[in-house]
Amino acid sequence: MLELIDWNQRISRKDYDLWYPQLEIELGNCQRAARKAGLPMIWVFEGWHAAGKGLLINRLTQALDPRGFRVHLMTVPTAEEARRPWLWRYWMNLPSAGEIAIFDHSWYYRVLEERLRGDISDEEAARAYGDILEFERQLTAGGVLIHKFWLHVDAKEQRKRFRALQKDPATAWKVTKGYWRQNRDYDRWVQAVEETLARTNTADAPWTIVEAAQGKFTRVKVIRTLTQRVRDALAARDDARPMTAAPMPVPDANTLVHPTVLDRVDLTLSLTRDAYEKKLKRLRSRLYDLEHLAYLAKIPIVIAYEGWDAAGKGGNIKRLTRGLDPRGYQVVPIGPPTDEERRHHYLWRFWRHIPKTGHITIFDRSWYGRVLVERVEGFCTEREWKRAFSEINEFEHQLVDFGTVIVKFWLHIDQDEQLRRFQDRANTPSKQWKITDEDWRNREKWAQYELAVVDMLERTSTIYAPWTILEANCKLYARIKSLQTVADAMQAAINQR
C-alpha cells in the first residue's frame, strides 16, 4: 500500500500563496458551522517520526478559533490511566458537541508504538484492533465526525531529517533513540502501519495518507480533506429526515411470547428473618475479606442494579455496602444526565465512573437506562436504542477484557407486590418521600417496561457479563442472593489469578 504512494509531492510557492489563505478561511468557517450544528469532531494525526506532525498541527490550529479545540498529546499512559481499560483515557478526552479534539498520537499508539516496542503481546494487539473498531463505530454512530491522517515519508528521507534536526542544537533533543529505532525497523513498521490502515479504514472513520515531503503540500491536502469532510457531514445532516423519538405504545398482546424469562421467575422464594440474619452475618464477613483480596489482586469490580420501582434496589445496595470498606467502593446513582453529559456520547458518563484496579463501583441504575426508560419514554430514537444492545455488550466486553468483574442485577417483583409497596409507602409518613408521581406513571407502563426488560435480558446476558435475576417479592431473599452472587463472582476472579 504505502510503497505505491509517491510521497514526494510538492506545490509551488506561488500556488500556495494563492490558495492557502482561502483554505484557512474555509476551515475557520467549517469550524463555526460545526459548532453551530453541535457537531463534535476528532482529527487524528499519526505518521512517521519527523514527518512534520507537530508543525502541521501547529499551523492547522492557527486557522481555528482557539476556544473551540483542544490538542491532546497521547504517549505513554500515566499510572492512573494504566489502572483502567486502555481506551479509558480517550473516552475522557472526547470532544463535546461542537468541539474539536485533535489527537497528536491516539489510540493507534497502542497498535503501533506499544506493539512494536513489545509492550503488549500479539494477542493484546489483536484485541486492540477489535476495540478500536468498536470505539470508532460507537462514536461515529453517536454523531462524532472522525478523520485520521497518516503522514508519510520514506526511510531515506526520514534519516535525512533526523540528521538535519541533530545538527541544530535547538532541535537535537527531539531525535530520541526511539526515533532511530523506528528508522532501523522501518520495514517492520511499514507492515504494522499497513495492517493498521487496512483494518481500520472504515467509511465513517477513514484514513487519509498524506504525502509529507513538503509542509505546504501537506497543509493544503489536510485542510482540503477536512473542509470537504465537514461540509459533507453537515449537508448529510441537513438532508437526513429528522429522527423522531416517541414513547413506546402499549405492546400488542402477541408481541411477547409467553412464558418469558420473567414469567419463569419463581417469586415465591423466600427466607425467614432468622435464616436471613444468620446468612447475612456470614456473607458480610466473607465480603469484607474478599474486598481486601480483590484489592491485593488489583481486580476492578462493577456491580449494576436495575429493577422495577420499589423492588428494593436501595435496601439491597445498603446491605451490600455495609459489608465493605468504604475506602474501596463508590456508589454512583444514575439520574437524568447533567448538561455536560448530554453533550457527550451516552456511554461517556459511565466511562467516567468505571473503577480503577482494586476498586468497586456500584451503579444504582446504569447504562441499561438506554434500553429501558429511554426506549419506553422515547428519550432516544429507535435506531439509537436498537444500536445500544451491541454497544453495551462491547462496552462490557472491554471492561472484562481488562480483568473487570461485572455483576448485573435485575430486581424482579410482580405487579401486586409493587402496588402493596406503593400503598405502604404512601400510607407511612416516614416513607412518603420514597414515592413520587413518577412511580405511579411508570407503573401504568408496566407492559411496555416488561417488553423492554425481556429484550434487554435476552440480548445482553453474555457469558462474560451475565444477568442475575433477583426474586424480590421477598426482600430478604433478594438481599441474600445478591450478596451471595457478588461474593461468588469475586471469589471466582480471585481464584483465577
Next chain:
Amino acid sequence: MLELIDWNQRISRKDYDLWYPQLEIELGNCQRAARKAGLPMIWVFEGWHAAGKGLLINRLTQALDPRGFRVHLMTVPTAEEARRPWLWRYWMNLPSAGEIAIFDHSWYYRVLEERLRGDISDEEAARAYGDILEFERQLTAGGVLIHKFWLHVDAKEQRKRFRALQKDPATAWKVTKGYWRQNRDYDRWVQAVEETLARTNTADAPWTIVEAAQGKFTRVKVIRTLTQRVRDALAARDDARPMTAAPMPVPDANTLVHPTVLDRVDLTLSLTRDAYEKKLKRLRSRLYDLEHLAYLAKIPIVIAYEGWDAAGKGGNIKRLTRGLDPRGYQVVPIGPPTDEERRHHYLWRFWRHIPKTGHITIFDRSWYGRVLVERVEGFCTEREWKRAFSEINEFEHQLVDFGTVIVKFWLHIDQDEQLRRFQDRANTPSKQWKITDEDWRNREKWAQYELAVVDMLERTSTIYAPWTILEANCKLYARIKSLQTVADAMQAAINQR
C-alpha cells in the same frame, strides 16, 4: 492540649445498645435533610495510626445512604497531582450540593505526615497553614459544612495496638515502618498535632478531639457531634434572612472619584500596520522559544482575558496562540456555568482547568465574572461578590506560590469605539454572528460596569498577579502589548529559575 484529654473513655455495652441504633437513624435523617437542603458536607478524619479511623469510617457510613457520600483516602500525591498546586486534588474531590465527602486523611496530611517526614520544608509547612485556613474559609463561606475529627490515644496504647495487629497474620501487613516511626516520634508528633489543632480550629471548621480508647465510645461521640452540627446548620439556614441578589442600579454620579484608573488610560496609543507586522513576527518567534523553555523549566502559566464587549479579546487570543505550540496550551472559554459547576463552589470550575507544570491555560473571561457580570446583573448576592475580592487574591496567590505565572488583561476601549464596532458588526454580513442583543443590553449598563471594573482593578491588582490594561482602541497596539507582556512575564519567570 492533648495531655489534658482523658483518652480512656468508655461506655457500657448496655448503654451502647440502647443509644446507638437511634443515633444511626438520626444520622441517616440528617443526611436526607442535608441532601434536600442542598447542603454539601465535608467530614475530615485524622488521628494516630491504629486509633481506629478506618473502622470508624466504615461503621459510620453504614448509617448513610450509600448514594450520597464518597470516601476519599488521601495519602501520597500521584504524579499528576504533584504537577499542580497542592490543594488541587482536594478541590477536585469536593462534594457537590447535598453530598458528603469523607476524607480519610486530608489536607492535614501535608502539615503532619509530609512535614514530619521532611518531604516539605518548614517554610512550605508555614505557608500550608495559611493555604488551609483560606481553603476552609472559602468553602464554609460558600456554604459547605466542614467538621474535623482527631482520634486520640496515647503512645503506650498505640504500641499495644501495633503489637496486637502484628500478632494476627491477617492484619500484620497494616503495621508499616511509618507506623512505628510515628510511635517513636510520638512527642514530636504531639507538638505538630497541637500546633495544627490550635491554628486551624475555626468557628466554621472546628476540630473535635475524640477519645479513642473504645470503638463504641468513639462512634457515639462522632455521630452525636455530627448530627448536632448538621441540625444547627440547617436551623441557621432556615433562620437566616434569605439572601437577595439584585441587579446593580445606575451608580450615583459621585460614586466614582474621577479620574479613575480607566480615565487615565491613553486610548490614543496606536501602531501602524507596518510596525505591527514587524513586531508581531519577532514576538511570535520569541514566544515559541519561551513556551519551550517554560516547558523545560516546568513553569505553569495562566493568562486571563477580560474586557468590554467588542474590545478584541478573541482576536487578541488568536494572535497570541498563533505563536504557540498547540500541544502546550489550552484556551478555556468561560460562559454560563454548567449544572455540575453550579452545584460546586464558584472557584471550582477554574480549579478544574488550571495548568499543570509546563503548560499554559488561557481563560477567555475568568473568575472575575464574579465581580463583573455577576455583580452587575445580580447573579450573586452583595456579600458574595464582596467576599470574592479576597477569595480571588487568595486563589491567585496559591497558584503563584506553586510557581505559576499569572498574566491578567483588561482590554479597554471607550464608548464611542464600542459603538463603531457594534455598528460595523451589524452592517457586515460576515461579522453579524459576532453581535447579539445581549451586547446591546450590556452597553446600556456601561456606568455600572465601569464602577465594577474600577473596583476590580483596584482590589485585585497584586504584586504577584498584577493587571495589565490594554489600550485597545487600536487593535494592533493592544495585540502587540499583550504578546509583549506575556513574553516578558515568561522570560522573567525563566530567568528566576
